[in-house]
Amino acid sequence: MRKVNNVLIKHIQRNIITYFVVIMFFLIGISSGAFTTKALSDSENGELIAYLENFFKIVDTKTIDNFAILKQSLINNLQTGVLIWILGVTIIGIPAILFLIGLRGFIIGFTVGFIIKQKGLKGLIFSIFSLLPQNIIIIPGIIVTGVLGISFSVMLIKSKVEKNVHNNILNQFFVYSTVIAIVYIFIALGCIIEAYISPLFVKYLSVYM
Template sequence: MQSFRQSFKDQTPLYVFVAVLFLVGVLFGALMVNALSLEQQQDLAGYLDHFFLTLHEGGEGEIPASFGNIAALHLKWLGLIWILGLSVIGLPGILILDFFKGVLIGFTVGYLVGQYSWKGLLFALVSVAPQNLLVIPVLMMCSVAAITFSLYIIKNRLLMQRSGSVTKPFASYIGLTCVMALLILGISSFETWITPSMMQWVAPMLLPASSL
């Protein structure tokens, strides 16, 4: 526990950097909504109207997504960060993924709020926020671990400042990623069986009057 606290303290600047990068991505994604053309806005509105109608009617098909699909999506993201952390050239890729994750969330929430006002915000709070309040910290921890390991490789292999065997840091890196993967499975369970029920509760508020 003491070593974990010390590691967290040592990595605090990295956590701050990754968090700021993610928040910049959220802001950028929200601003992207204003760059949509009228045709793109109409296409998105049509898709969302169909999505909300399907939710309201309780239809099967693409929604709710299966546990396997949701877990696979999150685990692929986690795995990509882990793989990028194994190489020197993967370091920028980790930062790009964190920024892109922020863009996706910012765009989704920004569009819902811009299109549906407070009802869109309510839908975002039940469909986007719950799992991402857990997923984002997990991805941030994995990102910081990946960046730390990548920097360790740079220092020990490229700069020739050998400070010991790579075995222990690598084992810690794998161990943390496995724990985070288990957490992702738990979050995916919530997203599979709880989130759709909350979405179905809010969906009727966003439907056009003619669809009710």
């Protein structure tokens, strides 16, 4: 555990600026998503309200298919992880990785912002218990994956530009891919929480919404 901690600390220290940039894009995405809820037209707002109310009614009356939620969550997060992994080896993928991180923040910001806008304190409580448990694990995992992708892309750029830089690209690629796979295992734990724990809160709280 001590060795693992040392590796993690060194990794963060080496990539502190990249972490700062990635987290900033994520926060900008959240802010943009929350702000967008205020820019909705009356018709768009009405459609989303109807969808939200229908969602609460369905959740309250029907049995939740936990396995289907788990499957979809794993697919969604795997797609994001694989896309970031691919972008990391394209050299020009850095802007796209930052866009994906910002998009994930936008979705969360819009969802939470809209629920709170319509339901007030109840919406805040609902958002905390329905979205926070899984995202405590999933979001850090996505951010780490993004940082790894950007770092690998930067390393490739340096190897092309700086003649004095000699990296064993194949070994670096293997390490890069392995670490991202390990991070995804942790993300999968968040998916399990999303499928089997968060729905319990959703079903219980939907009665009061």
